[in-house]
Amino acid sequence: MKQTASGPPDEEERDILFGVINRFIGFFSRDSQRFSQNDPQSEYPFVAMDTRQAYAQLAHVRRLLAAEGRPGPPSLLDIGCGIGNVLLFAELMDFAAHGLEKDEYPCGIAKRLLGPELIEQADIWDFDRYPAFDVIYYFRPFHDGMIERRFERFIEDQLKPGGVLIANRKMSQEIDTDPRFVRLTPDLPIWRKLLTHA
Numbered sequence: 001m002k003q004t005a006s007g008p009p010d011e012e013e014r015d016i017l018f019g020v021i022n023r024f025i026g027f028f029s030r031d032s033q034r035f036s037q038n039d040p041q042s043e044y045p046f047v048a049m050d051t052r053q054a055y056a057q058l059a060h061v062r063r064l065l066a067a068e069g070r071p072g073p074p075s076l077l078d079i080g081c082g083i084g085n086v087l088l089f090a091e092l093m094d095f096a097a098h099g100l101e102k103d104e105y106p107c108g109i110a111k112r113l114l115g116p117e118l119i120e121q122a123d124i125w126d127f128d129r130y131p132a133f134d135v136i137y138y139f140r141p142f143h144d145g146m147i148e149r150r151f152e153r154f155i156e157d158q159l160k161p162g163g164v165l166i167a168n169r170k171m172s173q174e175i176d177t178d179p180r181f182v183r184l185t186p187d188l189p190i191w192r193k194l195l196t197h198a
Contacts, residue, residue: 054086057166057188061135062093064184065164072096074134079124079155080141084110087118095135100127124151130158140169148172156181156193165191 065074073096078086081099083106090097091114099119101107107121120127130136136159142148149172156175159165165181167189175181175191184190 051085053168055089057137057168057190058086058089058093058095060185060188061164061166061190062095065134075132076135076137077130077133079136079138081110081119082106084113084119086137086139087114090137098133100124125154130155131160131163133160133163135164135166137166138168140171145171159193161193161195163193165193167191 062074073094076087076090076095076097078084078090078097078099081087081101082103084099087097087099087110097114097118099110099114100122101110101119102121102123104121107119110119124141136155138155140148142151152167152170152172152175155167156165156178164184165175167175170189176183180193181191182194184192
């Protein structure tokens with residue numbers, strides 16, 4: 001890919017790059033959906049987040065955390081990571097990336113892409129290390145509204161003070177009136193849990 005005079009690829013080149021990425025993600029997504037063992041009554045099979053949106057969200061958070069001058073890479077957990085496509089971006093952006101996936105087929109792909117030590121096959125409700133992460137990312141894992149709202153509240157309670165939440169396709173908007181949280185940008189679904197709250 002050629003560089004523009006200023007260095008980074010121009011918009012047309014970025015479109016080509018993201019197009020190639022999306023083609024590969026789509027290939028693995030179709031197989032993941034076909035072989036999914038998730039409960040169709042309440043859970044989604046793996047559905048890839050739009051690559052440009054995921055990239056923009058991660059880049060925003062990475063710039064924010066880099067500006068704070070913290071030592072070492074921030075840790076990130078992708079809940080329901082599927083094949084690990086978002087984690088690949090996170091890893092290349094210098095996050096200490098980890099994934100959680102219950103569904104066997106996409107979990108196997110993520111383990112092959114990122115390494116078995118970075119991906120845990122476990123149920124969302126059984127995992128007990130959420131407070132260990134600086135950033136938690138998800139793309140709505142449940143289509144059952146009651147379960148999804150319970151999940152969202154559960155993660156908001158588990159996120160450590162100072163932690164960042166990237167929450168795509170939230171059902172509940174209660175976080176916007178929760179004194180523990182502040183939204184970091186009106187255009188992206190990113191919140192930070194305050195160190196102290198009322």
